[in-house]
Amino acid sequence: MMKKLKTFRGGLHPSEHKEQTAHLAIEDCPLPEELVIPLSQHIGAPAEACVAKGERVAKGQLIGRARGFVSVPVHASTSGEVLAVEARPHPSGKLLPAVVLRPDGEDAWGEAPASVADYRELGAEELCERIRAAGVVGLGGAAFPTHVKLSPPPEKPIHTLLINGVECEPYLTADHRLMLEETARLLAGIDILRRALGARRVCIGIEANKPDAIARLEEACRGTDVEVATLAVKYPQGAEKQLISALVGREVPSGGLPMDLGVVVQNVGTAAAVADAVLAGKPLIERVTTLTGSALARPGNLRVRIGTPLRHLVAWRGGLTGELAKILCGGPMMGAAQLSLDVPVVRGTSGVLLLREGDVELRRESACIRCGRCVRACPSFLMPTTIAAYARLERFEAAEQFRAMDCIECGCCTYICPAAIPLVQAVRHAKLAILARRRKL
Ligand code: SF4
Ligand code: SF4
Known part of the structure; x- marks a missing residue:
């Protein structure tokens, strides 16, 4: 009998659409004529620009200083001249301050990044500081500063480090390729993360639809105590709380954090960036992302400098194949819709999805049929229909009582609703209103 694979309760099975890029090796994207590097690419306080128009900068040079503990610095993705520090379109949909840089083509580091002979001789604090100074954030999409996750309060010791190689969003394959092609870098990063946390158990979770990555990591981890777990293919298996449910067998309490269970989750891309930060002193100035969708001539998995405009990526991949109907930063379930190709790739850009007219389904909303x-x-065990109804009536206290704040915005409810009710949008509206009211209290 086949062994039942681990998973969580709830969720669904959207079409995967990964075949367009899953077999394509990572390619280096050439530098654009202009980089737009936002000062806010993470959860927390935006960085503060420390360069001015006309200044020449080296690759890896600090161009934005972190402001406070929950913040990270920003670095120049290549060498060149600062053209402006001004508000530019950001993937969040807003105009936000960015350092605009014209590459000089030299791609020259200033000071050679400081490497370490043996990271095992560094203490947890020093490891954390190197990770913070390099501007490492969660590369799965959330962009939460990694050093903050590595600094739990003393009363919440961490025993388990989960490495997220699930990549459950349809279309996205960047993490899959990273696990296959950069296994040694990934494992070095995992060991550093483990030491920084003092975790006893380390487990890498991968969905069963990536058998080659599972085999590669099982082979690489043979003889070590790092587990490789095969998970059922189900969305949103890669969400933090759902991964914990599948691999630890416990639910993060309502309003709580993984650290309340002694667990920290880090994405595979983040672990690789941690290796660069600690071993080579290299700041986070590039990432692997998937560029895909029906509107694109040549999809691929690309290593892209932070700040590269989407327009440059599209042109490099042979342009568009038809009328562009939808641009998403991220996957189709949780990605953010964009108004134009002028926004840049930022640290949290796990993928870019471009869909053609005809591939975007426009559904007409009707009344709830109580199905x-x-x-x-709902993987958070909520009643999306009830919360959304209260949100639409602006009865946010009632929405809060129905645990609106536990919504992880996975979009399963909207996806599955036969009445095409924009449920996640309504729940998100309630969450924002609840947060605004809490801030006033
Ligand atoms: S209510 Fe939130 S957590 Fe539940 S399915 Fe909808 S988006 Fe996902
Ligand atoms: S899925 Fe849609 S129609 Fe069915 S109960 Fe939920 S809101 Fe109503």
């Missing part, structure tokens, strides 16, 4: 599908699909 309960949204409730069954």
